Amino acid sequence: xxxxxxxxxxxxxxxxxxxxxxxxxxxxxxxxxxxxxxxxxxxxxxxxxxxxxxxxxxxxxxxxxxxxxxxxxxxxxxxxxxxxxxxxxxxxxxxxxxxxxxxxxxxxxxxxxxxxxxxxxxxxxxxxxxxxxxxxxxxxxxxxxxxxxxxxx
Numbered sequence: 001x002x003x004x005x006x007x008x009x010x011x012x013x014x015x016x017x018x019x020x021x022x023x024x025x026x027x028x029x030x031x032x033x034x035x036x037x038x039x040x041x042x043x044x045x046x047x048x049x050x051x052x053x054x055x056x057x058x059x060x061x062x063x064x065x066x067x068x069x070x071x072x073x074x075x076x077x078x079x080x081x082x083x084x085x086x087x088x089x090x091x092x093x094x095x096x097x098x099x100x101x102x103x104x105x106x107x108x109x110x111x112x113x114x115x116x117x118x119x120x121x122x123x124x125x126x127x128x129x130x131x132x133x134x135x136x137x138x139x140x141x142x143x144x145x146x147x148x149x150x151x152x153x
Contacts, residue, residue, distance in 0.1 A: 005070035006144050008063060009078070013085075013137040016060045017130060023053050024126045040108045047104050054097070057089050074140065081136040088129045096122045 027049065032042045064082055068074050074082070099118045106113040 002071055005067040006072070006140075008067040009074060009140040010137060010144055012060050012064055012067075013133045013140065016057060017133040017137060019053060019056060020126060020130055020133065023049060024123070040110075043104045043107055047101065050097070054089070054093050058093075061086055061089055072143075075143065078136065078139050078143075081132055081139060084132045085129065085136065088125050088132060092122060092125050092129075096125060 028046060031037060031045060032039070037045075061082070065086075068079065068082060096118050099116065100122060103113050103116050103118070
């Protein structure tokens with residue numbers, strides 16, 4: 001079981017990192033450039049996609065947390081990074097997403113709610129999440145992958 005836990009600690013942050021980059025920084029901006037996509041339609045699709053991404057994030061974070069209590073336990077830095085990931089994820093879900101969803105409801109209903117800082121806060125949170133996940137994957141990989149030894153002739 002400990003080998004599986006170690007593998008999960010490396011693979012899952014890397015997988016989640018790829019999902020966040022693909023959805024938040026590639027799919028979301030490109031969606032609005034597709035022919036025939038209106039703002040309300042794009043927002044409705046985006047809401048579904050980001051809800052799925054948040055559910056995936058919670059599931060991965062939960063598995064990572066469980067894998068972190070299995071021996072060998074992760075180092076202190078890994079634990080702090082995972083804690084940071086949880087904080088950012090919960091801020092996105094509990095603080096930033098509700099006002100974004102309310103704004104999306106208004107736009108889909110045909111209203112013009114004006115500018116909102118929450119979109120930029122979500123982007124900033126995703127940038128922090130990407131950095132934390134990359135660091136977590138690297139820190140965990142360094143514990144698993146043996147360091148090359150220098151041989152002297």
